[in-house]
Amino acid sequence: MRRFTWLLLAGVPSLLGAQGFGVYEHNTCTMGRGGVAAARPCVDGSAIFFNPAGLAGLAGTHLSAGVTAIHAQGGFTDDLFAKKTDLTNPTIPVPSGYFTYALSPKLTVGIGAYAPYGLETKWPIAGFDGRFMGYNTKIHSIYVQPTIGYQIGDWLKVGVGVAYIHSTLELHERLDLATQSPAPGITFASLGVLPGTDFGNADLSASGNGFAVNFGGIIKVTDRFSIGGHWVTKKTISYDGAAAFDQIPTGLTLAPNNPLGLPGGTPVDAILASEFAAGGALTDGAATTSIIMPPQGSLGFAYKVRDNWTVMADYQYVVWGWFQSVVIKFTNPATPTLTLSPKSKDTHGVRLGTEYEPSPKLTLRGGYLYHTASSPVDFVTPLLPEAPRNEFTAGVGYTFTPKLHGDFAYQYIAQQDRRGRVFPPPVSNTGVYEFSAHLFGAGLAYTF
Numbered sequence: 199m200r201r202f203t204w205l206l207l208a209g210v211p212s213l214l215g216a217q218g219f220g221v222y223e224h225n226t227c228t229m230g231r232g233g234v235a236a237a238r239p240c241v242d243g244s245a246i247f248f249n250p251a252g253l254a255g256l257a258g259t260h261l262s263a264g265v266t267a268i269h270a271q272g273g274f275t276d277d278l279f280a281k282k283t284d285l286t287n288p289t290i291p292v293p294s295g296y297f298t299y300a301l302s303p304k305l306t307v308g309i310g311a312y313a314p315y316g317l318e319t320k321w322p323i324a325g326f327d328g329r330f331m332g333y334n335t336k337i338h339s340i341y342v343q344p345t346i347g348y349q350i351g352d353w354l355k356v357g358v359g360v361a362y363i364h365s366t367l368e369l370h371e372r373l374d375l376a377t378q379s380p381a382p383g384i385t386f387a388s389l390g391v392l393p394g395t396d397f398g399n400a401d402l403s404a405s406g407n408g409f410a411v412n413f414g415g416i417i418k419v420t421d422r423f424s425i426g427g428h429w430v431t432k433k434t435i436s437y438d439g440a441a442a443f444d445q446i447p448t449g450l451t452l453a454p455n456n457p458l459g460l461p462g463g464t465p466v467d468a469i470l471a472s473e474f475a476a477g478g479a480l481t482d483g484a485a486t487t488s489i490i491m492p493p494q495g496s497l498g499f500a501y502k503v504r505d506n507w508t509v510m511a512d513y514q515y516v517v518w519g520w521f522q523s524v525v526i527k528f529t530n531p532a533t534p535t536l537t538l539s540p541k542s543k544d545t546h547g548v549r550l551g552t553e554y555e556p557s558p559k560l561t562l563r564g565g566y567l568y569h570t571a572s573s574p575v576d577f578v579t580p581l582l583p584e585a586p587r588n589e590f591t592a593g594v595g596y597t598f599t600p601k602l603h604g605d606f607a608y609q610y611i612a613q614q615d616r617r618g619r620v621f622p623p624p625v626s627n628t629g630v631y632e633f634s635a636h637l638f639g640a641g642l643a644y645t646f
Contacts, residue, residue: 223266223609224248224294224312226641230593230607231551232565234510236498237416237426242603242643243296246310246345249414249428249496250357253306253347256298260308263295264605264641272583272613272633274328274620283326285633290318294641304349310359311342321580327394328580328620329372335581339365343412358413365435366405369581373398373480375448377622380469384457396446397470398480404439410491422502429495432520436488441528443480445470483530492520498549506555514547518572542572551591563593563607571616576626578618583631585616593639601645609637 223229225244235252239245242262245252268291273284298308321333345359375397376387387393414428447467454462460469473480498512519542526536547569554562566589573584593607613633620628 221266221268221292221314223268223292223607223637223639224314225262225296226264226266226593226605226607226639227563227595227643229266229609229637229639230563230565230591230595230605231510231553232549232567232589232591234498234500234512234549234551234565236414236428236496236512237424238500238508238510242641243298243308243310244294245347245357246296246298246308246343246359247294247312247341247412249416249426250345250347250359250412251355251414251416251426251428253298253308253345253357254349254355254416255304256306256347257300257303259300259646260296260298260643261646262297262641262643264293264639266292266294266637266639268292268635268637270633270635272631274326274580274583274618274629274631276327276620276629278628283321283328286320286322287318288320306347307345308347309342309344311340313338313340319580319582323372326580326620329396330374330377330394331579331620331622332369332371332581334368334370336368337365338367339363341410345412353418355416355418356414358411361410361412361430361433363408363410363433363435364405365407365437367403367437367439369402371400372396372446373400373443375450375466375470378470381458386466389456389458390453391450391466395448395450397448397467398446398474399444400480401442402439402485403442404437404485404487406435406437406488408433408435408491423499425497425499427495427497430493432493432517433491434488435491436486438484438486440482441485441533442482443474445474477532479530479532481530481532483528483533485526485528487524487526489524490520492517496549508553510551510553512547512549512551514549514569516545516547516572518542519544541574541577543570543574545570545572559597561595563591563595565591567591575617576619576623578616578627578631580620583616583618583633585614585631585633587611587613603643603645605639605641605643607637607639609639611635611637 227240235248239252243260269289270287275282294312296310300306341361343359343361347357375395376393410433411431416426450466452464494516496514500510549567551565571584591609595605617627
């Protein structure tokens with residue numbers, strides 16, 4: 199029985215290789231204007247992530263913190279029976295925080311903590327064929343980034359930060375008995391077992407660490423017009439974890455005169471038990487892998503139409519095309535090394551945003567963004583049913599006191615419906631995934 203688990207083979211790279219899994223809402227002010235910040239980051243320290251050059255010239259000491267609550271919804275409708283299975287995702291909080299300190303009028307340092315990967319896809323186990331590819335997938339990561347920004351002249355700001363990354367993931371799936379091979383050239387399906395017969399549960403938990411460099415610049419063309427951009431280098435995350443397997447009783451028995459040459463009535467569960475026992479292919483054990491997260495960056499402009507009204511736009515590019523293979527190794531010698539080539543594609547995004555200040559205390563924001571998907575047509579799965587997206591944002595900022603400022607934002611994700619699979623290859627796409635999400639952000643910033 200050498201078909202191990204699609205969970206380990208497909209789960210890890212599809213998570214990390216997806217534009218749709220990235221979280222860009224690491225600051226409520228920026229979220230309200232559609233994530234546009236390359237040329238004009240918000241003045242609350244969030245430039246640490248969006249463009250480190252934005253720290254340059256930031257006077258005083260700033261402390262800001264916020265959280266974005268992500269409520270996703272969607273489902274899968276199969277072609278044959280038009281049956282829809284809904285996601286059962288919980289609402290996910292994504293926190294962020296930043297601290298900056300001006301050493302001089304030109305030099306500012308800071309440190310930020312944010313979580314660029316923190317979503318979850320959760321499906322019901324009962325009645326959902328996709329449980330054999332993954333019914334619950336989680337990833338949480340924290341980036342801690344010391345940063346420095348320096349103003350070279352009136353027209354140029356530069357900045358750089360080095361982020362330490364700690365990432366954890368959990369992957370859960372069921373194992374389908376019909377696909378298993380008790381002997382060479384024989385599957386349980388050929389013995390009369392129906393597809394969709396659960397005989398085991400597989401879990402993978404792992405954690406890893408890595409580093410990335412985030413650098414950028416902002417050019418002040420005129421008093422009203424500026425351009426800017428930043429770039430995050432590729433980063434390698436080395437994961438160490440454990441795979442765990444639990445047998446699920448089927449109550450099935452072999453028919454007489456079966457190809458295995460065993461007596462009729464032999465319990466199938468007894469045959470399977472050896473795979474979960476010591477030395478079997480489904481024995482608990484350690485697993486390791488390393489994943490290269492490709493580089494990404496943004497380039498944009500900000501134009502002050504009037505003293506109280508600014509329009510902005512960013513182009514975002516993620517080089518997912520560099521993400522081509524993943525090798526997973528196991529300490530269990532009965533489990534072969536697995537290699538996967540996800541064939542990810544580069545992604546492109548366009549972000550538009552605006553800010554309007556009707557009074558010194560009140561700021562109104564709005565934005566729109568569109569981005570493509572990295573997953574190819576044959577890699578849209580329950581782990582992450584990704585497709586191109588349109589997103590709409592609105593936000594408000596209010597200054598409560600000369601030192602205390604609050605921001606609130608809302609974002610709606612409208613993802614295009616996309617055909618995908620719920621079974622591992624060679625079965626092709628058998629239905630349509632739909633997905634949308636509501637995001638609510640709140641943050642406070644204090645100036646010392």
